[in-house]
Amino acid sequence: MVEKDRKLITRREFIRIAGLTATSVAAGSLPSDNPAKAAAPASQQQLSATGKAPRPWWVKSVEKPTIEIDWDQLQRFDSRKTMRSTGFAALIGKDEYEHLLRVAEENEKQRILDHMPGYTLKDQALNAAQSTGARGARSFLGPQNAQIPQERGVPPWSGSPEEASRLLRVAMRHFGAATIGFVELNEQTRKLIYTHDPDGKELVFQDVDQATETATQRIIPQKAKWVIVYTVQMSIETVKRAPTAIAEQTTLLSYSRGRDIQEKTQEFLRGLGYQCLGEATNNALAIAPALAVMAGLGELSRLNRMITPEFGPMVRVFKMITDLPLVSDQPIDAGIFEFCKSCKKCAEACPSSALSLSDEPSWETEGPWSNPGHKAFFENSESCRTYMTEKAGTNCSICFAVCPFSKKNKVWLHSWVKAGVAKLPFLDGFLRSMDDAFSYGAQKDPEQWWWQNLPEYGIDTEQTLRED
């Protein structure tokens, strides 16, 4: 069999493959950071006139598919005959079909009770989260469609807070979250939960077992003590076109992805036997940047928003509350807030002068939109909103686009920052100048975006797998 397969490769193809292999071996002996030998990243390759991405040389366009088709014999087909539920039930009969469903249900229960790898309660909860969530609407209590353990006839999931934290992180990364952190609610951190949601409903902590929602209130059980904070990546390539409709839709896409992750997580935790209370509307439940900072997802910045080590400010932040005990995370210091003190690039670029140009943060807030009690670079949100409405016609995000941390290749900047910029503040100005000199923060041409070969959602989902 192996011999036969080998004969399928022509002599010419063999020489070509051998040549390429030799080239790649030679290239592999060069330093990996040699830019002259580095292949152009996929995102720098241009699309064809019809928008097709380049494909490998061994993919050829042919006139007919590689299976034979008799178009005279082929007719339109009735989808109900396929072996999905209706076609299968019709073929084997209703009684036999229902018998099989009962067998499947009993087997599923037994596998959970036997802790069969791949079929445990956590696996089934993950599976149910995919099939019952994603109605496309945010809600405090979640879709509530997934089977709870009692309905399956099995006990709720149990494990240590460490195990619970791992399970939840892995599931949420799979659902599309970029980074995930946890904050335990105590007398202090509870102050970061809003008193009222944007729709006017009051958020009330009560000594009850189950969360409920009335016409005027959303009741959070006291035992729901853990906040899940998560980020969703935004596409740098579109935000670099701010302020335009192309840039604005990035925010909308991120919010819809955040909503989808929320629903799936709510269903996943329900499937494990726990409650998960989400944002009933956009920007509801709690102060996102504050909780993200407490969860160590990033640091507050001159934008008065969070900047992450992995994605800079190119994220949207979301939060939920659960009664599943989790391990609280710690805040981080990656030198970002310190860097902001001398950088000021966002404030200088802001067309509405909404961002602070002060050398140091302040305890004094700018207006009623700010929550006092933390020392920050408070922004003038009124100027910002006025500019967006009156001039931009879309949301703005220029400040996000020009930030030196908004780049795909953050190696040089983070290396310097990590190396101790926080401890050697005089270097911050030098790094800002370097960023200006290489135009890393420059905004890009909106039309050129329509010709770029970009990954799905325009984001690099492997960013957190590398150590930049």
Ligand code: SF4
């Ligand atoms: S979004 Fe635009 S107007 Fe608002 S602070 Fe940022 S740069 Fe200024």
Ligand code: SF4
């Ligand atoms: S542009 Fe500079 S000052 Fe503004 S948030 Fe980014 S690093 Fe901080």
